[in-house]
Amino acid sequence: MSERTAAPTETDAPTRADDEPTQTEVTSGSTAVVRALENAGVETAFGVQGGAIMPIYDALYHSDIRHVTMAHEQGASHAADAYGVVKGEPGVCLATSGPGATNLVTGIADANMDSDAMLALTGQVPSDMVGSDAFQETDTTGVTAPITKHNYFASSSDTVGDVVGEAFALAGEGRPGPTLVDLPKDISLGETDREPGAARAPATCIPKTEPDxxxxxxxxxxxxxxxxxxxxxxxxxxxxxxxxxxxxxxxxxxxxxxxxxxxxxxxxxxxxxxxxxxxxxxxxxxxxxxxxxxxxxxxxxxxxxxxxxxxxxxxxxxxxxxxxxxxxxxxxxxxxxxxxxxxxxxxxxxxxxxxxxxxxxxxxxxxxxxxxxxYPMDYAAPDDEPLKPQFVVEALDEATPDETIVTTGVGQHQMWAAQYWTFREPRRWVSSHGLGTMGYGVPAAIGARFAADDDETVVCVDGDASFLMTIQELSVAVRENLDITIVVLNNEYIGMVRQWQDAFFEGRHMAAGYDWCPQFDKLAEAFGARGWAVDSYEEVPDAIEEALAYDGPSVIDFHVDPAENVYPMVSSGGANGKFALSEDQL
Missing domain, CATH: 3.40.50.1220 (TPP-binding domain)
Structure with missing residues (x-):
């Protein structure tokens, strides 16, 4: 994994031994924010620059905290979420005001539904301009109040560091969840020498841990x-x-x-x-x-x-x-x-x-x-039919170490990965559950890669529709030279939608399939990653072996059977004991 690419030059960076951690000197609200993150032990943050958050980024410039610039703010929130899942501590993401903050919303809602610990820091227009419909102004705390464990509007340069520390601690306290601090630009730029204390959750929010x-x-x-x-x-x-x-x-x-x-x-x-x-x-x-x-x-x-x-x-x-x-x-x-x-x-x-x-x-x-x-978990794989996605998942599982970290998007591919991969440890399965967010897989793999040990394998099992939603994050994986393998189970459908349309809407495939789909192997190469396209069972082992051996981001585009469905299946609102093993049982 590569180190941060935008490090200070020798002429403007503070002089220190390589193994000596530094703490940001507190001279402003923005430096207090960064000091609070350092006090909390934050090592990595994911985000996208912008006007209102720029003071925070300027303070990060001299910090040891590694910042990963994502292609889109949604990607930053998913990467932070997955980082937290694998690491077991809150992930951190940053975005500017207005569209930057609203682009985080999907990832914040996802973390909220899955009780994932995450801290979001958003820029905001100056305090005296709030409510004036200023450029890139959004009521971020109002928008995110229903989908955060708690959020804060920073009102003082002197206290903003303690607020950030509290938000970080609260995210991981008791039942985890996302928190957010909205940072008006004047608060970030305001002078202060007040150093924030250790990150602590409010005493009123400490949960009951000892059972009655x-x-x-x-x-x-x-x-x-x-x-x-x-x-x-x-x-x-x-x-x-x-x-x-x-x-x-x-x-x-x-x-x-x-x-x-x-x-x-x-x-x-x-x-x-x-x-x-x-x-x-x-x-x-x-x-x-x-x-x-x-x-x-x-x-x-x-x-x-x-x-x-x-x-x-x-x-x-x-x-x-x-x-x-x-x-x-x-x-x-x-x-x-x-x-x-x-x-x-x-x-x-x-x-x-x-x-x-x-x-x-x-x-x-x-x-x-x-x-x-x-009721065994098995499937038919006739030689005269297209490649079965379940076979691909099992082959990938067999070719990777037992404790491989698997991220996914959402849809049929997610279910096949959960069904046909054998998991033996927690924090190895990283997916979107409650919100069901397509596009989660690739940015989650990036976050997981930064959280994982260098010798751990990170694989993303994605679908073609999910992959297209956040494919731009492949540029981040290439820029950071991240060793992740992305496997696309490509059936040229929003597969779960197609399955439901066949089962419950008399096979009317409205807006579920593609008349044309990109060549993902070629697209991967255009991004600077390695790419493979696989159509047959015979090609599967070699493609997986080569992709896993490649020291960098790789994409395998598996062209799988477009008619394959996910079973067993309990119809929505049905009885668990009356699961269907085929469409005619629904």
Whole structure:
């Protein structure tokens, strides 16, 4: 990975030893902002320059914080989001006022839906011009209030550093989420020598982490008496760094595990207790287990509709133990018979300590294994039909190390990647879940690459429609010489739209397909990356091997079967146990 390309020259940079970290001298609001980021340990930020944010960038010039200039502000927000997912700390993005700030909105909303920690810093017109419809003015705090954990309008050069530090800390506190600080240009330029303190979240926002003793006791008794217990690991297990505790609980008590899509990797998918992920396109055996469990132990999930299908038919036979750090999620969608509010890891350990006996679930475990045999994740790949996308995903998984980081866009390719890649660790699966943002994959791969260790592999599995939405970020990957491999499952459709049109709109393909599609391998070469186009099974291994071996950004354009669909599938609002394995079952 290359270092920052816009470093100060020897004549104007401060003199220091290479390994000596520097702290920005506070002389203005903008330098206080940068000092606050340094105090918080920020190493990398993603953004796009502009007039109102320019003072902050000027202060970054002499900082050790590496800035990655993205091609579009949306790309900056997705890169910061993914950086935070992989790194386990808030990612940082910057944009100027007006269109710069509004271009961040999709990424902020995405992070909000997925509870991803992120700090956005936006420029704003001078304070005395706010409300005058000045050039590139937008009510950024008003626009982003519904999609941030909290946002701030900076009002003083003396306090802006502490505000930024607080916003950073709040983003990662408790249930993570995005925060934003709007920075009027006069506040950034204003003089101050007040140094910001350490990044701290407000005392009023510190969550309850220790579970209530009575809640723990009640949950433990419910689990002990269960005959068909089932663990459901959600994204909160990842955010709470509780995968180790969750796995230990499952294996100690021999309880089968399903995950949500954001929870993929919390339990190794090749473990005998793991039934993979549940929901609309989850495995048949995971959905059968949810349908027939008598005690669902859900950890860190908001029970969204893509998981539950119809609320009335979700886990209909189960008592529900729901562990979550956010009390607002308890009984919001699915009634919790045994709520446990607190940190995921601490709650799991407390329940484990309280339990005297494991539930007798031997017959239940056998039943879950039987469902695995009855509803395998397989697909047909006749030689006389076009290349199957599932085959490509499996070939890529086999060719890469176990702990490869996989980012995706949104659509059919996302589902195939989740279904046919075997994940064994958390923070290896980086995707857009709640908002379902097409175009997330490429900028997310850039953010993940900067967060990952140098010896870790980063792969983006994208679709042709998603790739076209943020393809300009390929220029960033080339400029920064980032070792990422982008695999495009190209069916010349917005594939999931086409699948739904076939299933529910009598095959009327309105605005779902392309009469013409770019040659992505050639386009990659034009950007300065390496490109391959693959049409047959025989070409797949060599193309993957060459792309992974290339030390830089590469793109493989796999021309896959345009008629292939994603199954299993639970129809929207349907019952999880009535999943379809083909279109005629919908």
């Amino acid at each position: 003793t009575h809640e723990v006791e009640a949950a433990a008794r419910a689990i002990e008496r269960a005959e068909k217990p089932l663990l459901l690991f959600g994204g909160g297990v990842v955010k709470g760094n509780a995968a180790e505790e969750a796995r230990a609980f499952a294996t100690e008590h021999q309880i089968p595990v399903v995950t949500t899509m954001p929870g993929i990797g919390t339990m190794p998918e090749d473990h005998e207790l793991c039934l993979s992920w549940a929901g609309m396109h989850g495995t048949g055996y995971a959905n059968m287990a949810i349908t027939h469990t008598d005690c669902l132990i859900a950890i860190g999930t908001r029970f969204d509709d893509r998981l539950t299908g119809g609320i009335d038919t979700f886990a209909p036979e189960a008592e529900v133990v729901h562990i979550d750090i956010d009390p607002a999620e308890i009984s919001k969608n699915i009634h919790a018979d045994y709520p446990v509010i607190g940190d995921a890891g601490r709650a799991i350990e407390a329940i484990d300590t309280e339990m005297d006996n494991s539930p007798d679930a031997r017959e239940w475990c056998e039943q879950c294994l039987t469902w695995k045999d009855e």
